[in-house]
Amino acid sequence: MLKFKLASVFAGLSLLVGCANLIPSSHLSLQDMGSFHVGGREVTLTGKPIKEVYFTAGGVPAKVDPNGVYQVEQMYVQYFIPSNKKGTLPLLMWHGGGLSGVTYESTPDGREGWLNYFIKQGWSVYNSDAVERGRSGWSMYPEITKTDPVFLTKENPFERFRIGQGAGSYNKDPSKMKPLAGNQFPLEGYDNFTKQVVPRWTSSDEPTIAAYIELVDKVCPCVVLVHSQSGPFGYKVAQARPDKVKALVLVEPAGIGDVEKVAALKNIPTLSVYGDFIATDSRWPTIRQNNLKFQEAIKNAGGHPELINLPEIGIKGNSHMMMMDRNNLEIAGVIQKWLAEKGFVQTR
Numbered sequence: 001m002l003k004f005k006l007a008s009v010f011a012g013l014s015l016l017v018g019c020a021n022l023i024p025s026s027h028l029s030l031q032d033m034g035s036f037h038v039g040g041r042e043v044t045l046t047g048k049p050i051k052e053v054y055f056t057a058g059g060v061p062a063k064v065d066p067n068g069v070y071q072v073e074q075m076y077v078q079y080f081i082p083s084n085k086k087g088t089l090p091l092l093m094w095h096g097g098g099l100s101g102v103t104y105e106s107t108p109d110g111r112e113g114w115l116n117y118f119i120k121q122g123w124s125v126y127n128s129d130a131v132e133r134g135r136s137g138w139s140m141y142p143e144i145t146k147t148d149p150v151f152l153t154k155e156n157p158f159e160r161f162r163i164g165q166g167a168g169s170y171n172k173d174p175s176k177m178k179p180l181a182g183n184q185f186p187l188e189g190y191d192n193f194t195k196q197v198v199p200r201w202t203s204s205d206e207p208t209i210a211a212y213i214e215l216v217d218k219v220c221p222c223v224v225l226v227h228s229q230s231g232p233f234g235y236k237v238a239q240a241r242p243d244k245v246k247a248l249v250l251v252e253p254a255g256i257g258d259v260e261k262v263a264a265l266k267n268i269p270t271l272s273v274y275g276d277f278i279a280t281d282s283r284w285p286t287i288r289q290n291n292l293k294f295q296e297a298i299k300n301a302g303g304h305p306e307l308i309n310l311p312e313i314g315i316k317g318n319s320h321m322m323m324m325d326r327n328n329l330e331i332a333g334v335i336q337k338w339l340a341e342k343g344f345v346q347t348r
Contacts, residue, residue: 028082028116028119028120029082029083029084030080030081030082030083030119031081031082031083032079032080032081033078033079033080033081034078034079035076035077035078035079036077036079037074037075037076037077037136038074038075038077038211038214038215038218039073039074039075039131039207039210039211039212039214039215040071040072040073040074040075040207040211041071041072041073041207042069042070042071042072043069043070043072043139043143043144044068044069044070045066045067045068045070045141045143045144046067047067048065048066048067049066050063050064050065050066050067051063051064051066052064066141070139070141070144072139072144073131073132073139073144073204073207073210073211074131074136074137074211075128075129075130075131075136075208075211075212075214075215076101076128076129076134076135076136077126077127077128077129077215078101078126078127078128079124079125079126079127079219080115080119080124080125080127081124082119082120082122082123082124084122085122085123085124085346086121086122086123086345086346087118087121087122087123087124087223087339087344087345087346088343088344088345088346089220089221089222089223089246089344090123090124090125090126090219090220090222090223091118091123091124091125091126091222091223091224091225092125092126092128092215092216092219092220092222092223092224092225093114093115093118093125093126093127093128093225094128094130094212094224094225094226094227094230094233094234095128095129095130095133095227095228095229095230096227096228096229096230096254097200097228097229097254098150098152098157098197098198098199098200099133099196099197099198100129100130100133100134100135100196100198101127101128101129101134102134102196103196103227103321103323103324104127104323105127107186107189107323107324107328108186108189108190108192108193108196108324109186109188109189109192110189111186111326111328112329113323113324113328114323114328114332115127117329117332117336118332118336121336121345122345122346126215126219126222128212128215130204130208130211130212130230130233131204131207131208131211132145132199132200132201132204132208133198133200134198138199138201145201145203145204146203147201147202147203148201149199149200149201150199150200150201150202151199152194152197154170154191154194155170157193157194157197157321158170158177158190160283160320161185161319161320161321162180162183162275162276162277162278162281162284162319162320163179163180163183163185163190163319163320163321164177164178164179164180165178165179165180170190172191174187174188174190174191177190180276180277180317180319182276182316182317183276183277183317183319184276184316184317184318184319184322184325184326184327185319185321185324185325185326186324186325186326189324193321193324200229205232205233208233209233209236209237209240212233212237213237213240213241216237216241216244216245217241217244220241220244220245220246221243221244221245221246222244222245222246223245223246223247223248223249223339223344224237224238224245224247224248224249225249225251225335226248226249226250226251226253227251227252227253227323228251228252228253228254228320229254229255230253231250231252231253231254231255231256231291232253232254232255232256232257234248234250234253235248235250235253235255235256235257235258235265235294236257236258238257238264238265238268239257239258239261239262239264239265240264242264242265242267242268245268246268246269246344247268247269247270247271247339247342247344248265248268248269248270248271249270249271249273249335249338249339250270250271250272250273250291251273251322251323252273252274252275252284252287252288252320252322253272253291254287255290255291256290256291256293256294257294259294259297262294262297262298262301263301263302265298265301265303265305266298266301266302266303267303268303269304269306269342270295270298270303270304270305270306271305271306271307271308271335271338272291272292272295272305272306272307272308273308273310273322273331273334273335274288274307274308274309274310275310275311275318275319275320275322275325276310276311276316276317276318276319277319284320292307295307306338308334308338310322310331310334313334315327315330315331315334318331
């Protein structure tokens with residue numbers, strides 16, 4: 001049994017002790033933890049030129065032949081099994097675009113993230129780095145990855161994730177940033193947040209969904225929690241495996257599922273959660289409305305999807321990255337309460 005009493009669990013499994021701003025709510029006890037990869041395929045490349053490469057400065061050059069078989073499009077998964085399981089099913093956490101599983105770990109300013117919160121609530125948590133992200137790796141050859149990677153500037157998330165007031169609102173100095181009034185994102189941690197941003201591709205949806213389906217086949221029945229870009233992945237995987245995805249929590253999903261297969265979702269409890277500042281944003285009213293239309297289609301098929309707009313229940317100031325906001329654990333509690341009401345939490 002592994003016991004962590006003084007710190008949060010990070011992807012690198014390091015313990016940060018003595019940080020003044022890192023105060024755990026209670027000890028965390030695990031009976032098991034580990035990782036594995038799912039998904040992927042083999043690709044054979046031919047006709048590439050052989051190159052001489054210096055692997056170390058001042059070393060002896062080695063010939064590198066890029067022709068051969070490559071393993072690509074696999075997905076990394078890390079799991080944490082608590083000593084006292086109260087979640088009746090595993091909880092799978094899927095991150096958004098340009099990010100990785102770090103999204104759910106410690107917040108950029110060093111507070112407890114949703115990963116630890118749900119483990120402490122007794123959930124067995126499986127946290128993934130989607131295909132082409134983080135520890136899943138990526139392939140550089142156009143024969144494998146058809147599009148160029150998309151990189152985000154430091155300003156982009158500040159302006160686009162409903163943290164700042166729009167163009168020109170970001171500044172390296174937190175005291176000079178221009179956040180939306182009442183915004184809950186920790187400005188002092190924003191620079192650290194941008195360090196976890198990774199390249200993303202617009203052509204990897206198909207292998208990503210395939211890897212998520214393989215993960216569901218491996219560890220489910222389960223509850224799936226998605227954020228932003230992974231919203232449509234959650235819908236489509238649930239449509240592909242409605243017998244294994246028992247509940248779906250969508251944190252500001254950026255897309256929808258397959259409209260022609262909407263009936264597959266009718267028996268899956270579904271919750272959509274939205275933060276603040278949406279009405280005044282240039283993009284999010286449309287993004288949210290698209291999801292609400294899809295939710296209406298689920299209702300028409302016999303389902304009962306639910307919606308929580310956080311400002312309407314008195315939780316205000318939340319950005320698109322609500323799992324990192326100052327009140328992140330309050331929002332996690334809202335999700336936990338909903339899951340308990342649906343019977344996915346043991347009461348003993």
